[in-house]
Amino acid sequence: MIKFGYIKNDSIFGKIDSINKMFWLIGIAVLSYFITEPVLQLILFFCIVLNGLILAKLPPKNFFSAFTIFLIFGFIMFLMQIVFYSGEESLIYFQVGYLKIGHEGFRNGINLCLRVFVVGSSALTYIITTEPRRMIYDMVARAGIPYRFAFAFYAAFRYIPIMEVEAINIRNAHIVRGTLEIEKGLKGRLRILKCLAVPLIVSGLRKAKMSAIAMESRAFGAYPKRTLTYTYTVPFIGYCINISIWIIALSYLIYLIVNGLWQFS
Amino acid sequence: MSEYEGSVYLRDFCFAFPDSETPFLKNIDISINKGEFVIITGPSSSGKSTLALCLVGIYPKVLGGSTSGTIKVGGLNVHKVETEDISTKAGIVFQDPDSQFCNLFVDEEVAFGPENLLVKATEISDRVNKYLKFVNLPKYNNKKIAELSGGQKQRVAIASVLAMEPEILILDQPTANLDPSGKEDIYETLYKLNQETGLTLILIEHQIDELIKYVDKLIIMEDGKVIESGVPRDIFRHKSQQLEQDYGLWVPEICRLSFAIEETGFEFDRFPITVQEFVEQKEILFPCLSSTKTIEKKENYAKKTALEIKDLSFGYSSQKKLLQDLSLSINKGSIIAVMGENGSGKTTLSMNIIGLLKSQSGTIILDSQDITDQKVSHRCRKIGYVFQYPDHQFITNSVAEEIAYGLKQTSLSQQQIDDIVKDTLKTVELEGLEERHPLTLGMGEKRRLSIATMIVQRPQILILDEPSAGLDYKNCKHMMDIILKMCKEGVTIIMITHTTYLVAKYADAVILLDKGQKVFDGKPEDLFNNLEAIKTKAIEKPEILKVFDCINSKGKIMDQCLVADDLIEALNRR
Numbered sequence: 001m002i003k004f005g006y007i008k009n010d011s012i013f014g015k016i017d018s019i020n021k022m023f024w025l026i027g028i029a030v031l032s033y034f035i036t037e038p039v040l041q042l043i044l045f046f047c048i049v050l051n052g053l054i055l056a057k058l059p060p061k062n063f064f065s066a067f068t069i070f071l072i073f074g075f076i077m078f079l080m081q082i083v084f085y086s087g088e089e090s091l092i093y094f095q096v097g098y099l100k101i102g103h104e105g106f107r108n109g110i111n112l113c114l115r116v117f118v119v120g121s122s123a124l125t126y127i128i129t130t131e132p133r134r135m136i137y138d139m140v141a142r143a144g145i146p147y148r149f150a151f152a153f154y155a156a157f158r159y160i161p162i163m164e165v166e167a168i169n170i171r172n173a174h175i176v177r178g179t180l181e182i183e184k185g186l187k188g189r190l191r192i193l194k195c196l197a198v199p200l201i202v203s204g205l206r207k208a209k210m211s212a213i214a215m216e217s218r219a220f221g222a223y224p225k226r227t228l229t230y231t232y233t234v235p236f237i238g239y240c241i242n243i244s245i246w247i248i249a250l251s252y253l254i255y256l257i258v259n260g261l262w263q264f265s
Numbered sequence: 266m267s268e269y270e271g272s273v274y275l276r277d278f279c280f281a282f283p284d285s286e287t288p289f290l291k292n293i294d295i296s297i298n299k300g301e302f303v304i305i306t307g308p309s310s311s312g313k314s315t316l317a318l319c320l321v322g323i324y325p326k327v328l329g330g331s332t333s334g335t336i337k338v339g340g341l342n343v344h345k346v347e348t349e350d351i352s353t354k355a356g357i358v359f360q361d362p363d364s365q366f367c368n369l370f371v372d373e374e375v376a377f378g379p380e381n382l383l384v385k386a387t388e389i390s391d392r393v394n395k396y397l398k399f400v401n402l403p404k405y406n407n408k409k410i411a412e413l414s415g416g417q418k419q420r421v422a423i424a425s426v427l428a429m430e431p432e433i434l435i436l437d438q439p440t441a442n443l444d445p446s447g448k449e450d451i452y453e454t455l456y457k458l459n460q461e462t463g464l465t466l467i468l469i470e471h472q473i474d475e476l477i478k479y480v481d482k483l484i485i486m487e488d489g490k491v492i493e494s495g496v497p498r499d500i501f502r503h504k505s506q507q508l509e510q511d512y513g514l515w516v517p518e519i520c521r522l523s524f525a526i527e528e529t530g531f532e533f534d535r536f537p538i539t540v541q542e543f544v545e546q547k548e549i550l551f552p553c554l555s556s557t558k559t560i561e562k563k564e565n566y567a568k569k570t571a572l573e574i575k576d577l578s579f580g581y582s583s584q585k586k587l588l589q590d591l592s593l594s595i596n597k598g599s600i601i602a603v604m605g606e607n608g609s610g611k612t613t614l615s616m617n618i619i620g621l622l623k624s625q626s627g628t629i630i631l632d633s634q635d636i637t638d639q640k641v642s643h644r645c646r647k648i649g650y651v652f653q654y655p656d657h658q659f660i661t662n663s664v665a666e667e668i669a670y671g672l673k674q675t676s677l678s679q680q681q682i683d684d685i686v687k688d689t690l691k692t693v694e695l696e697g698l699e700e701r702h703p704l705t706l707g708m709g710e711k712r713r714l715s716i717a718t719m720i721v722q723r724p725q726i727l728i729l730d731e732p733s734a735g736l737d738y739k740n741c742k743h744m745m746d747i748i749l750k751m752c753k754e755g756v757t758i759i760m761i762t763h764t765t766y767l768v769a770k771y772a773d774a775v776i777l778l779d780k781g782q783k784v785f786d787g788k789p790e791d792l793f794n795n796l797e798a799i800k801t802k803a804i805e806k807p808e809i810l811k812v813f814d815c816i817n818s819k820g821k822i823m824d825q826c827l828v829a830d831d832l833i834e835a836l837n838r839r
Contacts (some may be wrong), residue, residue, distance in 0.1 A: 173657035214365035218378035227380040250774030
């Protein structure tokens, strides 16, 4: 079942507003982009995980099970980088025909993989600790985004688990029809995917239409503004965390430039 | 005050879908007074839901289409006002609550409409509390909608429409996915609303047995037209048979019985439409009924065991088990109904039988062979499964291909496959639809196609998940005729259902589940006669059995039967 969802908690991160948290998330991604040393990337990754487990009080089970997808994605990036690295290699570890695995490709692969882990774990921290309605409130009341757009995000939050259940049901229904026996090989597997996609898309469109009807029948979009029945305070710690990460990121960039380790291309 | 204020008024109203010049709704004339409780019924695709969407302005204002004639709702001319103006006059609740919710939490869902209408925050808060209390969900404000039961979700949906304080509430099959206790919750809430607030209620339903006692007006639609409109008693007194046979409607059991009694020459002073009204006339009815002999139901199935389950347990974690030490035995060629409240483990049991879920302990024996460790792909050769939503099962682009699909893994020649497809199309009466895309079929046709895809595999066991969901009487009977034919050929049917009529009419045995445990396993009559002892809310007593309870209350006058059909047959045979 879905693991990418908000979990109510009273942590420091849980109390921070979604806008400061979003800037924190972007700051982490920028810092991770500047870092080319795998060791530093690894340290940053550990910091994010510790932050998630201590400051954000993320339930370890949820966090690590949701992290699996980034683990897979990171590993794929790592493999692609070491196989398809096009730069000069100072040391070749292994070579078969055109396929060669060298030091730089390996190093870049590790760095890229860790970068996926850093961004993934910080995104998870954001998703698990951000109450969706708070996000809507911040987008509409503080960022001035039209509420119609803000609700599009909200709808996505609502529909992810519903569509996941729908996909499982369709897959089960197809297994019962014997698809696994009939559709063999790569072509067959692709056909299974197509078979899964068609009813899922039809069902998704039907639900989306139903949802749109339900919203329209309750006067959604009737006026440019709508009443906000809840209000939130913006804790000072949010600004501190947001600014801190940007200071670190920019300081590191300056350090790289001063030492000639960063080239603008 | 204009003559239409606080009511629904349609005169010569027509509606055509976008890109269609032919009207789908034709010359509709309807008048509904303020505070009336109205039911709109009719066969599938007769235009009930489309009419409901026209009443709230969704058609043509949001989804397009063209209209003609007069349509006034709550005094507003729907043609001339915006959807948001109509939303303060008429609100709509749909069949599937999950599709109509826009929020994650109960309070924000109820507040959603008033927020859109720029109602003041303090007033919204009062309305949220007031209407949640009204639907019997106080203190549910901060609950996540996803954590509620089906009945609770539908009550939240009702509260969220009520919070806009409309004069008319329209509900489109709001109980279709609910178990009897959830259904009862909704009906009681609606009746309370109608009585205490004077709200006009328009309810679209297929089966109206339990509702008929509340209803002021019945509107029957067929092929986009209103074919009957009036007091239910008058309609059913004169047209029960026609409505059932010609239009395929679910006529309430008591109405069918009363109609059949009048057909024998007996005349009621007041045509009974509820159990209460029927038994009130028992003194004059008894002479007529006491000379009637009902036929005992024969066991048409073999005594050989088709499926045996021993000590089956299943759960996603060791703490919370969804099935607990379940044991049962099912005879070959019989129809078994699996009943229970939503979440009692019915679908989990069927998923374990087919192998889509792997049991933690216990054994499953099919035709004397232990299949517990068999893969789902092996089990599928002997067990068929028709899912609740047939759309999920379709794989190909045409009806004929869909039926032929399962035969691809056999060694049959193309000619043999073509012959089987042709025969099967005839059996399920889908001839002429061979080239149609499965997703474009009507609900009844889809259900028959999904059964056809299983028939060709020649299963020993066929599992049907909520087979009557969304079907009118005609389509349901049609489907059950196919099922009965399969039973005669030795196929065992396991039917997961909430529908009392299906169980009373067709089931040879019932398995009742509660929190993953078997609480009853036996004949339907034994279950229905012992509901109080079993203490379940998952099952409602058949209306006809309630009649027999009264007839036989002071000593047995006649042998009971569970459905009107059997009693009518006995009456006709006298």
